[in-house]
Amino acid sequence: xxxxxxxxxxxxxxxxxxxxxxxxxxxxxxxxxxxxxxxxxxxxxxxxxxxxxxxxxxxxxxxxxxxxxxxxxxxxxxxxxxxxxxxxxxxxxxxxxxxxxxxxxxxxxxxxxxxxxx
Amino acid sequence: xxxxxxxxxxxxxxxxxxxxxxxxxxxxxxxxxxxxxxxxxxxxxxxxxxxxxxxxxxxxxxxxxxxxxxxxxxxxxxxxxxxxxxxxxxxxxxxxxxxxxxxxxxxxxxxxxxxxxxxxxxxxxxxxxxxxxxxxxxxxxxxxxxxxxxxxxxxxxxxxxxxxxxxxxxxxxxxxxxxxxxxxxxxxxxxxxxxxxxxxxxxxxxxxxxxxxxxxxxxxxxxxxxxxxxxxxxxxxxxxxxxxxxxxxxxxxxxxxxxxxxxxxxxxxxxxxxxxxxxxxxxxxxxxxxxxxxxxxxxxxxxxxxxxxxxxxxxxxxx
Numbered sequence: 001x002x003x004x005x006x007x008x009x010x011x012x013x014x015x016x017x018x019x020x021x022x023x024x025x026x027x028x029x030x031x032x033x034x035x036x037x038x039x040x041x042x043x044x045x046x047x048x049x050x051x052x053x054x055x056x057x058x059x060x061x062x063x064x065x066x067x068x069x070x071x072x073x074x075x076x077x078x079x080x081x082x083x084x085x086x087x088x089x090x091x092x093x094x095x096x097x098x099x100x101x102x103x104x105x106x107x108x109x110x111x112x113x114x115x116x117x118x
Numbered sequence: 119x120x121x122x123x124x125x126x127x128x129x130x131x132x133x134x135x136x137x138x139x140x141x142x143x144x145x146x147x148x149x150x151x152x153x154x155x156x157x158x159x160x161x162x163x164x165x166x167x168x169x170x171x172x173x174x175x176x177x178x179x180x181x182x183x184x185x186x187x188x189x190x191x192x193x194x195x196x197x198x199x200x201x202x203x204x205x206x207x208x209x210x211x212x213x214x215x216x217x218x219x220x221x222x223x224x225x226x227x228x229x230x231x232x233x234x235x236x237x238x239x240x241x242x243x244x245x246x247x248x249x250x251x252x253x254x255x256x257x258x259x260x261x262x263x264x265x266x267x268x269x270x271x272x273x274x275x276x277x278x279x280x281x282x283x284x285x286x287x288x289x290x291x292x293x294x295x296x297x298x299x300x301x302x303x304x305x306x307x308x309x310x311x312x313x314x315x316x317x318x319x320x321x322x323x324x325x326x327x328x329x330x331x332x333x334x335x336x337x338x339x340x341x342x343x344x345x346x347x348x349x350x351x352x353x354x355x356x357x358x359x360x361x362x363x364x365x366x367x368x369x370x371x372x373x374x375x376x377x378x379x380x381x382x383x384x385x386x387x388x389x390x391x392x393x394x395x396x397x398x399x400x401x402x403x404x405x406x407x408x409x410x411x412x413x414x415x416x417x418x419x420x421x422x423x424x425x426x427x428x429x430x431x432x433x434x435x436x437x
Contacts, residue, residue, distance in 0.1 A: 006310045010165050011414055013306030049311060052159045052173055053287065054259050062150075064262045066159040066175045075315065082287045096179040112159060113152075113175035114182075 005043055009035040016040050048072030051081050052112070055100070058091040059118055065090050065100075066112035073105045081105050093117050119208060119221040120144045121199055121374070124153020125415045126406020126422040127227030128181040131191050133426025134225070139433060140190050143219070145197040145210055151185060152178035153229060154252070155415065157259045160280050162307070166416040177415060202378040206401060223401045223433045225425060226375055230368040230407040238272070238366055242329030245336070251277040251365035255284070264288050266361025270338055271295040272326050276304040276413070278365025283312035292318045293357050296340055298325045298347060303367070305413065326362075327354065335362055368411045375402055386410075395425040401436070403429050 005016040012032065018040045019027040028040040042048055050072050054064040067088075073081060081104070090100060094111040101109040120131045123146030131144050150156060155163070158174030165171060168180070185191055194212060201209035202224075209218045232250040249257070249265055255277060257263045267290045271278045274297040282292045295313065300322050302309050313320050321340065327349065328339040342353035370388045372380070381390035381398040388410050389397040395405045405425035406418045 006306050008307035008311045009171075011162070011305050011307065013310075049315070050161050050171070051287075052161055054159055054262065056262055062260075064260055066156075066173060066259065068159070068161065068173050078287065082289075096176050112173045113156070113179050 003044065005040055007031060007036045007039045009039050018044055020044055042072075047075040049075050049078060051078055051085075053082060053085045055085060055088040055090055057115065058089055060090065060093070060115045061118055062113075062115045065094065065115055067100055067109050068112055069104065069107045070099075070110050071107040073107055077105055085109070090115075119206075119219065119223070120225045120227060121208070122146065122153065122227035122229060122406070122408070123148070123151040123185075123193065123195075124227060124229055124406065125155055125178065125181065125418045126229070126408070126425075127153070127225070128178075128185050129419045129422035130225045130227055130403075130405050130426035130429070132181070132184055132188070133423040134430045135188055135191055135426075137427045137430030139430045142191045143221075144185065144191055144193045145199060146193065146195050147198045149196055151182045151193065151195070157252070157256045158280075158415075159259050160284075163415050166414070167419050174415070181419075199374055202374040204379045204399060206378075206399075222436065223429045224403065225429050226372075226397075226402065226404040226408055227406045227422065228371045228374065228404075228408040230370045230411055232277075232364070233367045233369060235272075235362075235364050238364070240272075240326055240329055242338075243331055245329070245331035245334050247331065247335035247360055248329070248362045248364065251275065251281045251363045254281055254361075254363050258284055258288060264290060266290060266335075266359075268293055268359045269361045269363060270326070270340075270357055270359045271363045271365060273297060273364060273366035274299075274302040274304050274309075274320065275365040275367060276308050278363060279304045279308040279312040281363055281365070282318050283316060286316045286318065290361075292316075293359050294318075294340065295320045296324045296326055297322050298343060299323070300345065325349075329362065335360055338362065368407065370408045370411060372404070372408055375399070375404065378402065395421065395428060401432060403432075 001020045007014045016030045028037045052068040098111045099108045155174035155178035163172045163177035197212040199210045206221045327341045330337045337358045342350040405422040
């Protein structure tokens, strides 16, 4: 079976053709770089996305802190992950890259900016 | 002097500094550096410049840290320019005072603004609930407010597509994205990961022909159009919604250099210039989205760095 995909790894948006046998990708064409092949494999066998959102702060110089998962998480878990994000409160000074929640859906939820206290 | 502390202004200031300019003042109207990147919390930044995938705030943070580490770049936050003259005298407000500075060379990095509902001529009432996509982005990501629950998006620009995903993740429902052209104006990766991932209906060759609602938006009419934009008879249908986002393009913001007498292209609102990053006034440069609207922040950084070097060279030749 052949499946057409569009790579989301960079702004070029290459059109990919994936050859699939028994749910496994056997070959990929149309990609202009190795990331395209990795994307096609992941997209067919276990689609994942990085989740980005913002969480409410208490006593920081910003009201909302932008956060993201440091690795992609399964696409099917995005909405569950959002429900978890909504319950988080940040009340300490953070730097971009600091882990806000370790082990968040198997990866880390990290801060995307520096934010000091008021 | 650099006006604007977003990706263009920071990259230009840093490049000018590295090219030997000693006395740089960077003005930013917000209380933080970073510009629009602070509300662009999605990933997709940095692939070219840093060779890694970053969100907007992370991309901004890398430049903010560099700017703050350079002593000869003075940053003035909450500083709003109100007047610019042809001899490069610039007047700005900052908390508690108004200052006028005579500059030798000026880099404008003032970004762009969104086109509005009024500019695309949609008949109907003027209820609450109509937002530009970038304003909705600010309300959700910076203020923590969700502007609506049942949303129709007009236009398929990147900000509109990204906001379709953002509203969906926040529990709102995107009833439709309506694009008058036959293809998306946004990047394909955003059509895939923001629209198809969430099964959001995307109508090409369609337009919103009427907006209804008294206090608040209640519904819209959508209609199919041909390739010349003419309505196709009997194709009209209603979409109930409480919110409309408008994502129909960006306009470079150049009112200050226009005030100083620079020539502006009426069709694009960009400066008329013979060479990248220049204006019709010698010594006033423009970069980033105020020079032309870019798809990628990485490209803004690249061209703004070039602008900083050009400005440094102009300064060296003038003195």
